[in-house]
Amino acid sequence: MKSIIITGGAGFIGSHVVRLFVRKYPQTKIINVDKLTYAGNLANLKDIENAPNYMFVKADICDFDTIYSLMQNEHVDGIIHLAAESHVDRSIKDPFTFARTNVLGTLSMLQAAKLYWESLPEKYEGKRFYHISTDEVYGALEITDPEGVRPPFTTKASSSEHHLAYGTEFFVETTKYNPHSPYSASKASSDHFVRAFHDTYGMPTIVTNCSNNYGPYQFPEKLIPLFINNIRHRKPLPVYGKGENVRDWLYVEDHARAIDLIFHQGRVADTYNIGGFNEWKNIDIIRVLIKTVDRQLGRKEGEDLNLITFVTDRQGHDMRYAIDSRKLQKELGWEPSLQFEEGIEKTVRWYLNNQEWLDSVTSGDYQTYYEKMYANR
Ligand code: NAD
């Protein structure tokens, strides 16, 4: 592949994918297409912004003409599509934005790729449209073991002392879609469009559904960075409901490695689930965060447990997500590289050492700064 578009490359996961590809594939042009919404921040890519194989294009994925011209001009043969509105709470307040970006934006990317690739003599030969989706499209699992049980599977990510599952059911690639939030409904719809482009036009598509990611550069509206920042500043920690909802956490760089592997070796028209068999109740993860932040700041460990504040639950709050990623492990040999405790330790350290980044994204200053910088180029 000579030229790849990565959409949403200025966001949390996208920036890790762009960095990995720019460094690992110096002969491939990596084109980061991002609208720079509140969630997009070019400071996430400062270390690679001058790499000769990196190009940034500020564009809205819904802008079909721009995307189509870019594909033609840059002879794009691969797309890794991450751009999306990604925060469930925002989708509950403003579902239209989610339908526009996640559904129509994906459709615009698909249609531009179709028209461009079908115009080439080789057509779809050597092309890839890889769509990044979420486990939330499968709906919610029940908690059948509130105390947690030893799960039947292990991975490095979950091989910690905690290692529990809160039910016997897991999401597999064939689990029926049953999205509940406007966010997951929009992602489910986009997944269906991607598969429809394979089934109708023969486009070589791949879809992956991943569990909750954590790590550096995540926008501090999501649980882990929000709470690390609040603990540091001794602000209340708003725990939705009783804090008993369960999420399955994966270190973001392990997701990026899976994306690289699947983009290059995954089977066309297939689906892979990505996750670490690493389930945590929110309240347990919050306690770990408090202890870790306190320790790293030289405070008495657990001193800030009193910041926990139970607040009104999220509407339609999905109870449990748990991914079965054995297909990816068996077929492509992927495994998470990082145990959860190590990942949390690294993540907390990163946010505490990058207070400036946190302050700039919470103030919104970064958008003006980079918009000016790019306008002057
Ligand atoms: P994010 O919100 O951090 O980043 C999204 C990026 O997309 C931002 O840079 C934003 O500027 C860009 N964007 C938004 N609308 C756009 C538009 N109309 N045109 C061009 N760019 C636009 O999101 P994230 O957490 O990095 O998630 C990336 C992808 O991975 C999403 O598709 C999400 O559904 C999926 N996903 C996320 C997780 C997770 O835990 N964060 C887990 C599984 C799947």
Ligand code: DAU
């Ligand atoms: O499962 C994958 C999904 O994970 C991705 O598709 C989404 O893009 C990503 O945002 C994430 O969704 P969640 O809703 O699970 O993540 P969030 O960080 O918003 O919340 C994690 C859990 O913590 C969830 O049960 C809600 C709870 N929570 C969250 C916030 C922000 C709180 O209790 N308090 C909070 O303030």
